[in-house]
Structures are given as C-alpha cells and as structure tokens.
Amino acid sequence: MLLEHINEPKDLKELSVEQLGQLAEEIREFLIEKLSATGGHLAPNLGVVELTLALHYLYDSPKDKFIFDVGHQSYVHKILTGRKEQFDTLRKYKGLCGFVKRSESAHDVWEAGHSSTSLSAAMGMALARDLKGENNKVVAVIGDGALTGGMALEALNHIGHEKSNVTVILNDNEMSIAPNVGALHHYLGKIRTDRHYQKAKDELQQLLNKVPAIGGKLAKTAERLKDSVKYLLVNGGILFEQFGFTYFGPVDGHDMNQLLDVMEQANNVTGPVLIHILTVKGKGYSPAEADSHKWHGISPYKIESGQVLKAVGPPMYTEVFSDALMELAAEDNRIVAVTPAMPGGSGLLKFAERFPGRMIDVGIAEQHAATMCAALAMEGMKPVYAVYSTFLQRAYDQVVHDICRQNLNVVFAIDRAGFVGPDGETHQGVYDIAYLRHIPNMVLMMPKDENELRQMMKTAMDYSDGPIAIRYPRINGLGVAMEPVMTPIPIGQWETVREGDSAAIIAIGPMVQVAEEAAELLKREGLNIRVVNARFVKPLDEEMLLQLADEGLNMLVLEEGCEQGGLGSAVLEFYSLRNKRDVSVRIKGVPDVYVEHGSIKEQRQEIGLTAEDTAAELKAMLPRVRKRVNGPA
C-alpha cells in the first residue's frame, strides 16, 4: 500500500507515474470506504484524484497556492497533506471540515463553501505576489458548474486584462450538482466531443488534398480557409484565448501522463493559462458514476449495494414545500419555479417533470435569478424563487434594487433556514432574517411545523401586494397532522400556542417546539410560561406585542438566527420606537460567531438553543418564584 507512506506532498516526488496511478486507485478505495460511514461529497472527490495528485507532484504547496473552488472537492488534497487519519471525523462536530480550512493545514490557503470565488482569489494572490516580487505559482481549480457563477466570469475578464501569471484548471465533468446548464456548458460540450472536430478536420484535409493544385489567389484563399477553420476546430478554447488565456486541452483528467505533460507545458507559459480537463464525476464507484447528481453530496451508505442509509421519519420541509407547490401550480399557471443550480436540493425535480418549462435552472447565478424573477413578476407571472438562505446572500442587491423597491410579487422559498449541520459555517442559514426584514415592502414568515408551511404556501400564492418570503429549515417536520386544504394565514398574525402568565417566549420556526419543551420543564417549578409562535418576522403582530407589554410579562425571544438584526432586534425596535420603556425583553439566538460543522443538535447545544438552556435563561430572568401553596399551577 503506497498510501500509508504518504504523509505530505514531498512523499509523492519520488514516485513513478505508474505508482501515482496505483496511488490514485488506493485513494479512491479510501474515499469510498471512509465516506460510507461519514457521508460527504463523494462524487466530486472521486473525479479529482489524478488532478490533485498531479498538482502536489508537480508544484510545491503551500509555497505554490492551490485554490479549490467551492472546496467540496478538497478531500484528496487533505489526504495528501497529512489528514488521512482524521477522515473518520469528516464533517463531524470538532472534526475535519468538509471544505478547505486554513486552521487545519498550511496547505489550505483559501477557504470557500460558496461557489465561483476561486478566480477572484487567484487574481488577488497573484497580484500580491507580483507586488511583493515573489515567484510562487497560483493555481485555481474550478468546476464547469462553478464557472457558470458570475463572479468567475468577472474574474476571468480581469485576469485576462491584467495578463497575470495565473493557472486555471477547469475541471469539466459536465455536472454542476445536477446536470450543468448554460451556453458555456454547451460550448464546453462542443470542445469535449472533439471526435467530431477531429473528423471534420481530417475530412477537410482530405478534401483539400483532392482539390487539384490550383494556382494564384484561389489557392491562397483555400490555404487561409483551411488554416482558420483548422485553428477554430483544433483550438476549441477559442473563447478562453479571446479572454487572454493560453488554452490547453481538452485533456483526459484521469490520465496521469497527459495531465503531467500538459501541466508541465503550461508551466512554461507566461501570462494566464487555462487547462481544460475532462473528468468523470464519481469515477471509480459505479453507483456514483451512474447517478452523480444523487452522489454529489451523500449520506452514509452500504458500499456493496450503494444503498443510502437515510433516517426515516416525517417528511423534510423541502418535500412538503415541493408537494404544496405542485398542488398550487396545478391551479395557477402563472407559477414558475426558479432555481440557481439546486433543482434537487430545493425539491423541484418532480415539479420540473410535471410542469415542463415552468422550472428554470439558471446555473450558479443567484443574482441573475433574482432579477429575472422580478421581470417575471413585472409581466404578471408568479415566480417562486427557490433558494438556500445562505446562497440568497449573493443576491442582496437584486432583492432590494429590483424586487422590493419596485414592489414586485416574487415568492421567495428560502430553504436551509437556520442551522444546516455538516456543511457548517459557510452554509448556515442564520442571516436572512437580518438581511431581509429591514427591506421596505418585504413580507417574511416562517412556519412552526410542516402543516403551517402548507398554509404559508397558500398565503404566499394568494398574496399579490409585493414580495413575500417563506423560510424553512433543513430538518424533518414534526410529524403533525396535515390539513388537506391549505388555508391562508392573515398577514402579520402571530399565534399563542401555550397560555401562561409567568413569562412569555416569543419563538419562531423550530424554536417554537423548543420553547414548548422549556415551558413544560418550568411547569414543574410552578411557572406558567406562555409560548407565542412569531410566525411573521415582518410585519410583526403589533397588537400582540402591545398586549404582552401591557401585561408586563418578561419576554424571551428565541430564534435560530443571528441575534444582531434578527427577530429579537425587531421586537426591541418595536418597543423602543413606541417609547415602551417598561418592558423586559431578552434575545436568545446565534451570537456574533460562526457556527462550525456538526449535527444540528450539536450546533444548538453549542449555542445554547436547547429546551434546557431556554428554561435556564427564563429562570434567570424571573424573580425567585415562591412555590404555589395551594396545589399545582
């Protein structure tokens, strides 16, 4: 076994190309075995084994800087840089991060999790290098999916302009998470299917050979035609060449010899270089090769059968959203679903099958998706922008400038709101309450359970006065009864789910259940805690807030979102703006920290968002309670 002797990149340098090939197979077996227990981004990593070996074989990390776009395909890099022993902790609490992580290794020079940032980072590092008079290599590895992200094209444009010494390795496996989309994808496809080019080129040559030697101008024209057509055919990377890059490729990204050869050639070129490699997502594990969409990010599985060990239970909120949307779309053909490259994760695959042409995947283009939805609404359609909370951060200006300011009736279906678990700090959906609620015309709501999500879907579809957003978490529902008819909820109306006169918890989303559990704990201590389902962040239920203040109840606002600017801030602002000085409000949410990977349960424990924490928080707020003398409360 070669892998056991590889503890840092220099251990690769003595290996032969054949040994590198053997090592690649050992790494594949390692990944398949380890991730069967931990889950993770298996397919992307199986596709970059040879590439990552070639990088560490040829270059000198960390002096030479490797920047992995998104970073979900950095497991091989981690194996080669001294972290293979930690793979049993991958994406677990306080364990190995599933993305590049500077605190883990000096070889991790740039972190991500969100797509399409690698080329901008590469430009910055190259510029710093040049200004400091240093001479290290800067290499960005970007996938064909990430290349559809606007930032990547902005950076490509700038790098070509600056003619910086940057090497871009385009890992083209024809997949984003789902099959990739876009004109660029089709362009790459043309280059990829070079056998057609090859055939055309050969036919052209044979044709020209048959033409009897013709003198004069015609001969010259024919020659020029042949050369320009040949150039175009041969040099599929014409687009990148026009951007100022020297294009190499397409290269078989699993052929060590080809990879090393082309990367050595590229090493001798000054200015921007783009190496286009063709890989297979999921290479070496047949279930992943057969369905790399499913195996992009996978739960633990049985290696032999490829059977995924999914926990059973009530439907995920995403599934409830998807079913409700299809029910509503069957009745309203204005409804169009828009996703930035997440049709699977956002639950839109069945919708796309059932309503052909009404599910639009724009690629990794959250900003474009938002403004396109604004225009769809402007023209009388009912766009449903399905997006993860964390990825909607990319489109903040478009939400303000194009959608809310023009007061357009876009429905935001914000998934992964709150803690997301294993993806950790780059993916936590804990900022959208803060970055949406202050925008004029926005309506923002969150259900306490899956049945209320259905009601909110109907509420949103019936609402036509401007933008409206529903946020829901990356968890299973509570298993509550689902009312067959979706009944809309009056906009801005909260709900008291538990009566009480000792204090009140104002909770949102899954925190309502936590609040009820805390109230149950405190009941044993003679406290009657009221629980309010603050299902609208905007508008607030002003009547209920004034009533709570009039009753003089101590209030604890409980939210799985940032405390600064969140629901609690909204409540405090409400009272302050009305000069209500004699109110007691405390906020319990996510403090000013990043919450790293682990399970959602562990993340709540770390932050103090459990029922026990909430009970303790409330007791600390209340004057010592005298035991009731006459019987239970």
Ligand SMILES: Cc1ncc(C[n+]2csc(CCOP(=O)(O)OP(=O)(O)O)c2C)c(N)n1
């Ligand atoms: C801004 C943003 N939007 C969406 C995602 C979700 N996402 C993660 S990886 C990925 C696809 C990346 O495709 P590609 O770059 O081709 O890499 P591959 O997995 O094919 O190796 C997407 C859409 C993200 N991480 N960041």
Ligand SMILES: CC(=O)[C@@H](O)[C@H](O)COP(=O)(O)O
């Ligand atoms: C790397 C990336 O951003 C996506 O693969 C993300 O991990 C998907 O998240 P879900 O697993 O919540 O769909």
Ligand SMILES: [Mg+2]
């Ligand atoms: Mg890809």
